[in-house]
Amino acid sequence: MSQSPFKLKTIRSMFSFGSSQPSQEKGSQDRGRLSPKPIRCLGVVDPGTTVPGAPGKLQRKKRSLNLALSQVTLGSPVEGLAASSSFQQASGQQSDGAGPMESHPTAGTQNNMSVSQSQDFFCTPDFVTPNDAQLKIPAPGFNGFAGPGVPPGSLAHPPTRDFTPLGCKRPRSVFDVLMCPENRRSQLQAYSQELDGYRPPGTRVKGGGLKGIKPIPKSPLCVKNPFKGQLANIPGNVQQEDLLMKSDDEKDAEQGKGQDVFDEPQLVKRKRGGDAKRKRRKRKMFTSISGMNNGRYRSDFKEVQKLGYGSFSTVFRCIHRLDGTQYAIKHVKKNLSTSNADIAQALQEVQAYSALGPHPCLLTYHTSWIENSRLYIQLELSDCCLTDYTKQGKTFDEEELNWMLWSSLQALHHMHASGLAHMDVKPDNIHVVGNKYKIGDLGTCTKCVSEDADQPGVSPHCLYREGDARYMAPELLNDNLGHLDKSDIWSLGATAYELARKCPLPMKGDNYREIREENLAAIPSFSDTFFELITRMMRRDPAERPSAAQLMQHRIFDHMRASNHS
């Protein structure tokens, strides 16, 4: 019996087509291998048999294969026995022997029908020998040396791959199945199912899954931008819908399967439903637009400093980890998983930026995303806003204020021409970037031209959010929403008036009312022309107020117009 190891090695090297390592060790390495494996053909193994030292998964697989093999009836038991005994002879295996086979629990346990020590020894889990392909078919020209005392050609040869339905690597993904030759695909699928519950693509098992196949994440829904429909009618604006390739999700959304946060009838309908149903829908809506963006803020940006905060958000100066550029990142305070109205309100700013496109007098919007139920907006970093500017003790002379007005009027003209009103023009929202002035915070933006005759001036599809009361035009206090573009003009006039007088505007009281009655106090050290301009901008009647385009033609801006053209 001391010869056994040598003989086994010899025999295996003959059968394993170049593989001489012990198969027990190789089991895990060889998984998925296409090359033929060593012989395993000698009958059945006790289903309870375990392989000492085999890893758990491997062991389970071996057990399942053994089970499968235990149901195999050999084409001819006599042949099987003859082959097994000849194999044993070839390997020098004796029931009382020592060597590798000896260590196997089945070694030495022989009965007539179950004699296969070689089964576990040689079998690797990825390869199953079919019913009667094992012993009957000699390989063409096979007449190898079997071992001392064994006549050439008396050994069973390993089944060729042509005769096994499973002589193919186990599928790891749908591609393995698809790449398999057509005529073997169904066999492979059946084998896969048998092995670990794998189902062919397209079939589902409750509570199960495709092992080894990563689920393809569903792409989030696209939210409709309420500002864009109107823009399509404005000459020069590209109809952005035409540029969009519609995904399945978008098509679903169009067909009413998806949800549109701005679709008020839907919101109303939801209110009528049960609470639980409504919550489920909100959650679905939220996850469908937020996707799987978790941790982008921390992973992409390094937070440097808190820049400021408002009623709606907190803004941080951040460095982008890859491009090294500094940006202002706005964290919207609202938890977006709570209500659709909050989602709509939060998205209003990014949708307005996106619909307006880049403009030299608007802060540049880069991107936005939702993370941990909060909206993050990546914006161009400004040096400061006008409020901070004055807080630093700086004051504006007339020339500087004219430049501020000129830039702001250009931005407002662009917005109004696009059918949007800012609705919160104030020193906080006018930024200094280098030597330029730019308008930011489009969170209160709304459509200023309505298709609805009953509610002129504000679109029923847009939320109307009031801005700061100190800069609010008088007609808005009376809920007259018919001239929202002109309300912006009043707010800009009030901003310039405050900065010129270096005195904060009143929040309430007589002064508050007087300003709205066109009773403006004189502005020392500023020209009459400037005062006249501010007075026109702050006319009580919005119809008498000039538009941004008209104001840009004012003589006070002559040299700005000239420098713009040059």
Ligand SMILES: Nc1ncnc2c1ncn2[C@@H]1O[C@H](COP(=O)(O)OP(=O)(O)OP(=O)(O)O)[C@@H](O)[C@H]1O
């Ligand atoms: N792009 C930016 N660069 C530098 N600072 C900024 C930027 N955007 C905002 N800030 C700072 O953050 C503060 C708050 O920003 P913002 O006004 O946009 O927030 P908000 O919550 O929308 O305010 P509001 O109460 O007016 O709605 C601003 O006053 C300004 O100081």
